Amino acid sequence: MGVAKYTKDEKDRITDVTLQSGIHVKACYGPEDLEHVGFSYEKDLAEPGQYPFTRGIHAEGFRSRAWTTRQYTGFGTPEESNERFKLMISHGQTGLNVAFDLPTQMGYDSDDPMAEGEVGRVGMAIDSLRDFEIAFKDINLEKIGSGLTINAVASIMLAMYQAVAEKFGFDPKKISATPQNDILKEMIGRGSWIFPVEPAVNLIGDTIEYSINAMPRTNPVSICGYHIRESGATPAQEISYAILIANAYIDNVLKRGYDVDDFVGRFSFNLNVFGNIWEQVAKFRAARKLWARNLKEKYGVKKDSNMYLRGLFGGGGYGLTKAQPENNIMRGAYYALSAALAGAQTIALCSYDEAYTIPTPHSAIISLRTLQLLMDEIGLRDTVDPLAGSYFIETITKEMETKIEEEMAKIEKVGGIVQAVGTGYVQRLVSQQAYEYEKGLQSGELKKVGLNIHTEGEPMDVELHEYTGESAEKQMESLKQLRRERNDREVLRTLKELEEATRAGKNVMPYLVECCKAYATVGEMTRVFRDVFGEFQEPGLF
Amino acid sequence: MDTRPIKILVAKPGLDGHDRGAKVVAHALKEAGMEVIYTGLHKTVDQIIRIAIQEDVDVIGLSIMSGAHIPITEKLVKKAREEGIDDKMIVVGGVIPNRDIPKLKELGAKGVFPGGTPFSEIAGFINENAKKS
Numbered sequence: 001m002g003v004a005k006y007t008k009d010e011k012d013r014i015t016d017v018t019l020q021s022g023i024h025v026k027a028c029y030g031p032e033d034l035e036h037v038g039f040s041y042e043k044d045l046a047e048p049g050q051y052p053f054t055r056g057i058h059a060e061g062f063r064s065r066a067w068t069t070r071q072y073t074g075f076g077t078p079e080e081s082n083e084r085f086k087l088m089i090s091h092g093q094t095g096l097n098v099a100f101d102l103p104t105q106m107g108y109d110s111d112d113p114m115a116e117g118e119v120g121r122v123g124m125a126i127d128s129l130r131d132f133e134i135a136f137k138d139i140n141l142e143k144i145g146s147g148l149t150i151n152a153v154a155s156i157m158l159a160m161y162q163a164v165a166e167k168f169g170f171d172p173k174k175i176s177a178t179p180q181n182d183i184l185k186e187m188i189g190r191g192s193w194i195f196p197v198e199p200a201v202n203l204i205g206d207t208i209e210y211s212i213n214a215m216p217r218t219n220p221v222s223i224c225g226y227h228i229r230e231s232g233a234t235p236a237q238e239i240s241y242a243i244l245i246a247n248a249y250i251d252n253v254l255k256r257g258y259d260v261d262d263f264v265g266r267f268s269f270n271l272n273v274f275g276n277i278w279e280q281v282a283k284f285r286a287a288r289k290l291w292a293r294n295l296k297e298k299y300g301v302k303k304d305s306n307m308y309l310r311g312l313f314g315g316g317g318y319g320l321t322k323a324q325p326e327n328n329i330m331r332g333a334y335y336a337l338s339a340a341l342a343g344a345q346t347i348a349l350c351s352y353d354e355a356y357t358i359p360t361p362h363s364a365i366i367s368l369r370t371l372q373l374l375m376d377e378i379g380l381r382d383t384v385d386p387l388a389g390s391y392f393i394e395t396i397t398k399e400m401e402t403k404i405e406e407e408m409a410k411i412e413k414v415g416g417i418v419q420a421v422g423t424g425y426v427q428r429l430v431s432q433q434a435y436e437y438e439k440g441l442q443s444g445e446l447k448k449v450g451l452n453i454h455t456e457g458e459p460m461d462v463e464l465h466e467y468t469g470e471s472a473e474k475q476m477e478s479l480k481q482l483r484r485e486r487n488d489r490e491v492l493r494t495l496k497e498l499e500e501a502t503r504a505g506k507n508v509m510p511y512l513v514e515c516c517k518a519y520a521t522v523g524e525m526t527r528v529f530r531d532v533f534g535e536f537q538e539p540g541l542f
Numbered sequence: 543m544d545t546r547p548i549k550i551l552v553a554k555p556g557l558d559g560h561d562r563g564a565k566v567v568a569h570a571l572k573e574a575g576m577e578v579i580y581t582g583l584h585k586t587v588d589q590i591i592r593i594a595i596q597e598d599v600d601v602i603g604l605s606i607m608s609g610a611h612i613p614i615t616e617k618l619v620k621k622a623r624e625e626g627i628d629d630k631m632i633v634v635g636g637v638i639p640n641r642d643i644p645k646l647k648e649l650g651a652k653g654v655f656p657g658g659t660p661f662s663e664i665a666g667f668i669n670e671n672a673k674k675s
Binding site: 116538542 | 554556557558559560561562564565566568569570580582583584586608609610613614637639640656657658660661662
């Protein structure tokens with residue numbers, strides 16, 4: 001499949017278009033096309049806010065509520081991140097999307113030798129509850145929801161988020177955290193996995209089960225087609241793997257004796273936006289429909305609102321180029337436009353300098369302004385699902401649905417997604433696709449302004465976020481101080497209880513909350529899991 | 543003349559898990575006729591050196607996306623010297639700002655290939671500069 005294919009004749013007229021997911025696009029669409037794909041208004045479209053939610057989950061779309069703006073933010077020490085969070089909120093951002101550094105994501109403390117050179121680099125460094133107390137200082141956690149971009153140790157961060165909320169006097173039942181908490185996608189792309197598949201999925205089950213009563217407004221899992229697509233998957237593969245992964249988490253919680261309607265309404269998705277605008281819109285509309293149908297038909301979900309595909313539609317790191325970086329501002333705007341035309345609940349954009357490093361305040365605010373401008377200046381809130389009924393959009397939405405189902409069938413055929421991730425089958429499909437895409441880009445088959453057309457010689461660096469290492473030193477110093485000041489006996493006691501609970505196969509969440517409150521570190525809690533679970537052995541390499 | 547293919551270790555040092563680039567380049571170098579070994583994720587510099595020795599590769603290629611390319615390259619070059627394998631060519635790829643390229647070369651990276659470098663350029667460079675041991 002590789003890239004979208006455009007065939008032209010000798011006069012440069014386009015004679016055929018095939019989108020990345022394999023859908024052919026014709027020069028013109030009419031009622032006969034809808035008939036050809038078997039389109040039915042009631043079954044395929046229905047009213048907005050009605051099953052199967054193709055037109056969005058709210059009857060009035062963005063009229064009743066604009067999308068949440070949630071730029072990915074966090075770097076250096078908790079102090080520095082807190083400052084940046086407050087800056088973004090003061091500029092009108094309506095939710096947080098917290099970036100953690102790699103040691104935190106991989107369950108290492110800042111003073112661990114494995115953390116060397118990485119502390120505070122790509123996100124903020126968190127070692128203990130004390131750091132969360134600094135990071136979320138003066139932020140109203142009952143008003144501002146927080147996405148926590150962490151997966152392998154998401155259970156620990158969610159426990160810590162509850163602990164910090166309680167410490168600040170907020171009611172855990174009213175706070176809204178969205179830990180990413182999708183380990184299967186980490187194994188397919190992005191790579192921040194620690195534990196083997198089975199215990200890793202079980203930890204996710206623990207967070208979902210625990211949230212039902214303890215944090216009912218929290219979205220305990222955010223299934224990320226986003227990173228799967230960043231790793232090379234086509235839009236159809238992105239959605240198909242995301243739905244199958246979500247089903248794996250549902251199955252884990254069902255085994256514990258819950259009714260699917262108890263918990264599935266809090267699932268959320270993180271999906272990617274870059275590339276062909278029509279393909280993106282069709283993808284999101286088809287995804288909403290397929291997710292709802294999957295829940296209703298496969299799992300017998302009863303309540304309509306539990307069938308909503310809610311999510312962050314984010315654009316779209318892999319679409320950006322290092323060449324002519326300012327062009328990425330325009331790319332971001334078009335990606336956000338695609339997301340808004342498709343009825344996103346939350347949008348975040350990669351900033352124009354992210355092909356180089358994490359964003360500066362300047363570039364992050366430009367992304368936020370892009371989202372605000374679309375919201376308030378050009379009429380995207382006027383009416384719900386404005387592309388509905390277009391012969392073209394409805395036809396390719398149906399075709400996209402079929403493509404997604406075909407990709408799902410491929411995975412089911414080899415034993416399902418858990419199996420396919422364990423053996424590396426999915427990873428190979430994705431990396432093969434990535435290679436084909438790259439070849440398409442390098443041959444010029446996929447046109448990219450500044451990269452293979454309209455180029456301008458040597459690319460110039462823009463003003464970049466600086467990493468100096470000073471933050472790392474400060475963080476290690478404050479960790480040292482924490483280790484001196486905390487009650488060691490309490491730390492040991494809570495860690496021991498965590499270990500016993502883990503070995504006994506109990507839900508670890510209440511034990512993690514106690515560890516956090518005793519100021520046990522992320523590294524210490526993760527160590528318990530590493531000892532009990534072991535580590536994931538990466539399969540079939542490329 | 544030695545006709546065996548160039549043997550290259552594509553390595554992912556450190557905690558960064560973004561391996562699209564590493565895998566894509568591994569595919570491309572394989573297609574260009576090289577023997578490619580991929581370390582998998584989360585390898586320490588020591589582990590990479592050990593694999594390079596065991597597999598007796600001609601080239602070590604580091605793929606780094608987190609921004610830690612300078613400290614990691616520095617450490618790897620030092621370790622390679624200590625282990626007496628500094629005859630192996632070291633190349634670096636990933637998310638690398640242009641301003642860091644001279645520094646990486648000074649540290650001992652023979653070639654630096656920021657994201658988006660054409661496969662033909664990477665393979666061509668390695669073919670021309672790798673010394674088979």
